[in-house]
Amino acid sequence: MFSRCVARSAVGSTPFQTSVVKSRIISHHLSSVTTTRQCWGPISNPWVDGRRYISVYGYTQAKALVYSRYGEPQDVLQLHKHSISAPNGSQVNLRLLAAPMNPADINQIQGVYPSKPTFQTTIGTQDPSAIGGNEGAFEVIATGPGVQGLAQGDWVIMKRTGQGTWRTHAQLDESQLIKIENKEGLTPLQVSTVSVNPVTAYRMMKDFCDWDWLRTGEEWLIQNGANSGVGRAAIQLGREWGIKTLNVVRERKTPEETEALKQELKDLGATAVVTEAELLSRDFRNMVHELTRQGKEPIRLALNCVGGKNATALAKALAPGSHMVTYGAMSKQPVALPSGLLIFKNLVFDGFWVSRWGDKNPQLKQNTISDVLELTRAGKFKDIPVDEIKWSWNTEAPELIAAVQETLTGYRSGKGLLTFEGDD
Numbered sequence: 001m002f003s004r005c006v007a008r009s010a011v012g013s014t015p016f017q018t019s020v021v022k023s024r025i026i027s028h029h030l031s032s033v034t035t036t037r038q039c040w041g042p043i044s045n046p047w048v049d050g051r052r053y054i055s056v057y058g059y060t061q062a063k064a065l066v067y068s069r070y071g072e073p074q075d076v077l078q079l080h081k082h083s084i085s086a087p088n089g090s091q092v093n094l095r096l097l098a099a100p101m102n103p104a105d106i107n108q109i110q111g112v113y114p115s116k117p118t119f120q121t122t123i124g125t126q127d128p129s130a131i132g133g134n135e136g137a138f139e140v141i142a143t144g145p146g147v148q149g150l151a152q153g154d155w156v157i158m159k160r161t162g163q164g165t166w167r168t169h170a171q172l173d174e175s176q177l178i179k180i181e182n183k184e185g186l187t188p189l190q191v192s193t194v195s196v197n198p199v200t201a202y203r204m205m206k207d208f209c210d211w212d213w214l215r216t217g218e219e220w221l222i223q224n225g226a227n228s229g230v231g232r233a234a235i236q237l238g239r240e241w242g243i244k245t246l247n248v249v250r251e252r253k254t255p256e257e258t259e260a261l262k263q264e265l266k267d268l269g270a271t272a273v274v275t276e277a278e279l280l281s282r283d284f285r286n287m288v289h290e291l292t293r294q295g296k297e298p299i300r301l302a303l304n305c306v307g308g309k310n311a312t313a314l315a316k317a318l319a320p321g322s323h324m325v326t327y328g329a330m331s332k333q334p335v336a337l338p339s340g341l342l343i344f345k346n347l348v349f350d351g352f353w354v355s356r357w358g359d360k361n362p363q364l365k366q367n368t369i370s371d372v373l374e375l376t377r378a379g380k381f382k383d384i385p386v387d388e389i390k391w392s393w394n395t396e397a398p399e400l401i402a403a404v405q406e407t408l409t410g411y412r413s414g415k416g417l418l419t420f421e422g423d424d
């Protein structure tokens, strides 16, 4: 894990001396804020040792990565500074612990993702804007008098996607949050990455295949993108649930690196790991025959996040009557299927989208998250590799935005993870 945090001297971004309050959140783009009342902030030494600054009125200084139009992150993202008041009613003030950068977050910024964020001026941006990021772990730093189930120091995640997690602080209603009931033994990385990828793997494996539990250890799952966050989760759940996994990864630059990746996944519990070239080779059929004891151990589920020829090859390996679930399209190639797979093998092709599933099944989502965190606490669910970007008060916009931009480049050693280094 390497840190790209660059320590810089405090910038001359002196907070306002006179500001205008619109609602509970005050912007530094004062011109864009409707004046409803005036407040006078303190005038001396506003940035204490380069860290957070709280005014005498209790306003928390916050920053958020926002965009007000769709495009490449490097063209449209901005670092917006604003202030957050003390919480009212059932509001909760939060401090970021960690937030990952997932492929879908980038697609959302590009405007090619089906769920569109709401562009608004709630945090006082000049133009209506959305805050990037859909997943993250936060710590409660203050609660309003009407808050019932949360207290200072609790860890929470967002109940739904689309609420914006790439921000140092947030003020949300208690009803928008899921409390991590027992944070003992958990890290911010584990909590911040639990709600999308592991939940996706878990639900696809539970809900799309009627596993024969009497044959535990004799049935298979095949998947591509096996080194992704979802893929790693599927491998580990397979190991726990007695489902063998045949995993496909792309070749690395050297055979040694490819072997190292294969071994990494085997260490997580992968039964077998092959490269995409092996998957597409003539020999793959024989390989599958041998692995599955001449077909006696059926491959009953395929998980596809790549598409193109890779997906077709996965489908061909399935036993009759099996399911293939498509949940991503990393190669941007369509899924093309020989008709015989539908007519003679009676394969079923489904899609899965965790955002929609989670909105329809909020309690089941919470239960799934609890299950994964229980496995994590027990040491049965290992951390995904990450490329940590430390976000301190002095971290400048280009560094954060460049990290976001890198998310969709392939062959990465780890997922981008923002970790906030500031106190409340």
Ligand SMILES: NC(=O)c1ccc[n+]([C@@H]2O[C@H](COP(=O)([O-])OP(=O)(O)OC[C@H]3O[C@@H](n4cnc5c(N)ncnc54)[C@H](OP(=O)(O)O)[C@@H]3O)[C@@H](O)[C@H]2O)c1
Pocket: 102, 103, 104, 196, 197, 200, 225, 226, 227, 228, 229, 230, 231, 249, 250, 305, 306, 326, 327, 328, 329, 330, 331, 332, 352, 353, 354, 355, 408, 409, 410, 411, 412, 415
């Ligand atoms: N439908 C849902 O509800 C849902 C939920 C979560 C995730 N997803 C999707 O699942 C996929 C994986 O997400 P993640 O967060 O787990 O990913 P991740 O950890 O960021 O890993 C990205 C994966 O994509 C592979 N990849 C990148 N570019 C590729 C290309 N051009 N062709 C083939 N493979 C490529 C990478 O392989 P290399 O290492 O070889 O580059 C890696 O395995 C994404 O498509 C994401 O949108 C969908």
